Amino acid sequence: MYRLLYILPVAAAAITYLVAGVAEWWPLYVIAAIIAELPIIWAMYRIRRDREYLSGYATAVYHHExxxxxxxxxxxxxDSKGKTHTRTVVRYVHHPDIWFCTLNTGKEIEIEYEGYLKICQMWITEEEEIDPPHPNCVSGGGGQMKPFDDNYDHLVTATYEGLYVNYVRDSNSIFRHEDISDKEAAQLGLIEYPPITEERLDVDAVLVSPRLRGVEITRSMQRAIQRINGYYGAEAQIHIFVLMFDATQGIVAAMKQRQYWHGGNKNELVVCLGIEPSASRDKPHEVAWCKAFSWCDAPLLDNATESWFLEHRNLDIEGYAEWLRGNINLWHRKSFSDFKYMGKQLSPRRTLMVSIFTLFVTAIMVVIILAVTVW
Structure with a gap:
């Protein structure tokens, strides 16, 4: 049904031409309709895609002077006599220092000087002088590069946004999860996806329910899972989130979380833990239950993860991450192209959003046409 929106700008341009058009201006109507279609095509492309978390690790850091x-x-x-002349103008444009890292995924991410310096101090490789290509450079332009030292503990990881077509989310199939509103999610103590920001290279991979009190997520815990995501993310096509809930919520909390996240993204393994907080800081928190979910046809890693946490009742995220390194081969991501037969559907909410946008673009097009040809 939403595909009919593509016709709206063309129909509006045609009706405007028939009602108030000037014959010699017909090319304007054609051009206006084509231009109006472009943002609508972009909106359709974007709204039919969901965000996923893609991770990698830095293979080198660079400084361009x-x-x-x-x-x-x-x-x-x-000139004042109506004669046309051409003159040559020379300008000098200053380009400041930049620091960035390249990931094993091929993506480049800009970093601050302090971050570059910290990485250089951590990696034990030699810094190399480089000569970046700069067109029409008259001064400056050198640089340095330092490669990764292949030490797993020295991994610099980053997470960024990817887009994919989620055939399931807005379908009418049995695979679709019912929507849970943000208000209901807050009442249930469910967890939001972490935001991706330019201020941080990586996002939190260990998240805590608002209902769970007395559990502190250490940097060591975060880094343990972030390293797994960064090191194996591209090769195994996996991204892991560990979510902690109050044990008294029961395993139903994991079921509701799965529903709230619409089953997770195609590359995600989501590990939900029911935690019994320790009464003493000297004692570790205990895992009362574990439920993992993903889209895998054969959830081998999901099941093995649940078994691992039930065998290791003391909360040990670092230990789990170490275990993952030897068992990552159990993961086989589900290919979402298997759901292609469902077609690309839009939910009523998304259909409304793109309809309003299409009407807005079409109205602007009509106003511009009338302003040029009639008014």
Missing amino acids: AWTERVIEHVTYT
């Missing part, structure tokens, strides 16, 4: 570019422009002007 400040440099100056010489820009030559030819400017045409008309």
